[in-house]
Amino acid sequence: MAAKPLVRYKRTRRRRCDNRDIQAENIMAVSPQFRDFVLDQLNALGPLETKRLFGGLSVRCEGLHFGALLSGNMFYLVADPALRSDLEALGGAIFSYARGEKVIEVPRFVSVPEEILEDVDELLPLARRALDIARRDPRRRQA
Incomplete structure (x- = not known):
């Protein structure tokens, strides 16, 4: 029985043909003024810092990520079920984003x-x- 010839496939870079340009226009960056305002409001917690997160900023105190500035001047807190229900009762909303035709809630x-x-x-x-x-x-990672 003859061996089949080895077929080599040329590796090509996969091109994305989605609507990333349209989505990029809809994403609003966090303004420096809003970031400074939120950090000023929270300064009683202790030393605060921000780091990049998704298309926004992670808000940290003592290295712990407890909040986020996301989706154009919105401040979100990390929540458990009890805090989530309290914030929703005050008018807060769960963070969500669109992935294709689906809406993903976080x-x-x-x-x-x-x-x-x-x-x-x-x-x-x-x-x-x-x-x-x-x-x-x-x-959370132990340092």
Whole structure:
């Protein structure tokens, strides 16, 4: 029996033919003024820093990711089911994004309503709860 000849396939770079250009126009970056405003509101928590996350910024305190500035000047807190329901009762919404025809919800991030964000006395207890949730998160890396 004769051996089949070895067929080599030319490796080609796969081209994406989706609507990335259209999606890129719909994504709004976080403004530096909004970032500074949120960090000023949260400065009582301790030293804060931001790092890039998805198309926005991760908000960290003591190296713990407890919030995010995403989708054009929206502030989200990391939430467990109890904090999620409290934020939703105040008017917050679960972070969601479109992937093709589907809408993907990320219940770990819940938005902080604008009225709460502007009132430090209401914002700080919620942010402290999110920071406690981040401390207890089993997925966090030990340094």
